[in-house]
């Protein structure tokens with residue numbers, strides 16, 4: 001691990017202990033409030049990867065992934081917000097409006113997008129329509145639907161960064177990333193910037209942050225769940241023994257922690273790894289997040305089933321992570337192609 | 348060996364399916380899940396339809412399957428007002444049956460079963476809530492945790508410590524019927540559940556609650572045996588809930604794949620997806636066979652504890668497996684549709700009425716004691 005990512009882990013831990021830990025449940029119930037967003041902005045986390053001249057912190061990518069992992073271990077929703085802002089939103093805002101980046105980095109302007117549509121080359125499942133200088137339509141299941149800026153596909157190849165005319169029409173309680181909220185957004189705007197052929201220009205750049213970023217969140221989710229369950233099985237007694245003394249319990253948790261450490265080692269050395277390794281880690285770590293969070297609920301018994309204990313959210317978010325923030329089918333195809341050198345695994 | 352059900356059981360299944368399709372719509376399921384509220388109307392309708400009849404266990408088994416297939420939370424809520432009634436059926440005096448069992452069977456009352464305590468659910472013999480006999484009354488002190496129907500039940504079948512254990516920890520436990528409105532009895536609704544949010548769950552606090560000695564079920568000191576007998580029955584019903592959930596998840600997958608086909612995207616149904624679909628379907632069928640085998644022993648009064656535990660553990664893990672795989676296949680459609688609720692609901696199957704770990708211990712111990720299959 002680089003010295004800087006070590007430093008950032010410490011700083012983020014401290015920030016989370018002070019600002020997130022005791023509000024994690026509130027974030028799940030009511031969303032990330034403006035106070036937290038501004039604190040994230042002031043500390044430079046919201047614009048972590050942005051250039052300092054755009055109001056960002058300009059930290060290196062290893063530090064960014066380390067940072068995401070720590071945030072996710074407290075609140076996966078906060079980590080998801082940081083990843084969306086620094087990857088997809090950052091890339092699009094660079095071409096659309098450099099002044100607005102500063103406000104986004106400070107937490108004064110909120111930006112969102114349909115993450116799944118920008119994490120693969122497949123045709124977007126939803127799009128807005130553009131004609132005579134206006135963009136119109138309704139997008140369903142948008143994370144952070146109350147945002148000021150929306151990035152959305154307008155055709156198979158082009159996307160729009162929309163600065164006004166956004167209205168949330170219905171809010172829903174989603175399975176995952178409840179801290180981001182979720183809802184449908186109605187758009188009627190003449191204030192936007194179109195980016196033609198975005199896939200050619202930015203998809204690779206987006207994926208180079210999204211792939212390890214998703215892995216970082218997956219590992220953070222697992223770390224958070226495993227931390228909680230390791231503590232719990234030490235203090236909880238059944239049949240007059242600590243839960244940790246039962247062989248299936250201690251073996252399972254130890255094995256999960258071993259896998260966790262191996263994957264974390266990969267993550268910490270991401271800078272020296274190629275795209276293929278990043279993709280492999282993403283596919284493995286997201287699956288691992290589901291396994292480890294399920295075990296964490298199980299060993300909490302009935303308590304694991306209630307939000308107060310703070311483990312069930314990790315299980316829920318592990319699902320959203322591999323559906324909202326990536327396209328698993330597309331990623332499997334990408335990996336097959338990298339491994340076999342030609343398109344494979346599609347039948 | 349005949350793998351077909353009788354006409355009567357098939358009719359019960361059809362009737363439950365019909366009821367589920369009309370009374371447990373996705374809108375209703377979403378509403379009660381969101382509001383975390385007991386669906387009183389659906390429960391009343393289910394009771395009025397006479398399909399909730401635990402004295403007809405085979406019909407009940409397939410009814411539970413079909414209701415949970417439509418929606419696990421509502422399906423369970425519609426049938427859970429009699430939770431624990433077998434304890435009364437099998438062990439209570441005629442007076443207690445008349446006073447307490449009859450109203451719940453007729454849909455005029457709701458009951459609950461209170462065993463788990465804050466300090467532990469798996470270790471039943473380790474419970475601490477005490478009932479001391481004084482002047483012809485039991486005086487109860489302690490608390491119970493995670494009790495289904497806890498806030499809405501008229502009474503509870505409660506396992507309590509009535510005397511100190513001797514060399515065996517499970518000695519000295521007894522079952523009492525405890526009404527919910529007694530002085531010193533308070534209940535706190537527990538909210539923020541991951542799933543089965545249409546069921547009501549509460550913590551019960553008992554502070555010098557007085558219960559007539561005549562509310563003792565069966566004999567004093569035999570409570571552990573009564574409750575274990577009950578669990579052996581109820582675990583078959585949890586297996587049925589789990590099969591229903593897994594079948595419901597499979598229904599979602601099939602609906603999704605049909606849509607792909609109809610919209611000209613058949614090529615997206617890769618072999619990978621087909622193999623996963625096969626795995627789900629095979630595990631559901633295996634769960635059914637195991638559960639029906641366990642039920643067959645049980646309902647012929649020759650229970651085989653290890654088979655019931657196998658059925659409960661396997662079917663509950665199948666419910667979770669089916670929902671997880673269904674989510675993977677359906678992606679956004681599942682995440683933002685009704686399937687995500689099934690995923691949340693399914694996880695409780697591996698926890699309540701004996702966690703998967705406890706079921707595995709029951710199975711292993713039977714074999715270690717020289718049990719035969």
Ligand SMILES: Cc1cc2nc3c(=O)[nH]c(=O)nc-3n(C[C@H](O)[C@H](O)[C@H](O)COP(=O)(O)OP(=O)(O)OC[C@H]3O[C@@H](n4cnc5c(N)ncnc54)[C@H](O)[C@@H]3O)c2cc1C
Nearest residue numbers: 238246298299301302462463467468469493495700702704
């Ligand atoms: C929504 C809900 C409704 C419920 N309804 C009722 C109800 O109506 N009535 C009622 O009495 N209870 C009810 N329960 C309680 C439920 O039955 C218990 O939660 C369950 O039995 C587990 O007990 P526990 O939560 O105390 O976990 P614990 O017993 O503390 O167990 C914690 C974990 O340790 C594992 N474990 C324990 N011992 C061992 C061992 N020896 N070896 C390996 N692993 C072990 C368990 O499998 C579990 O994974 C309900 C629970 C929930 C969540």
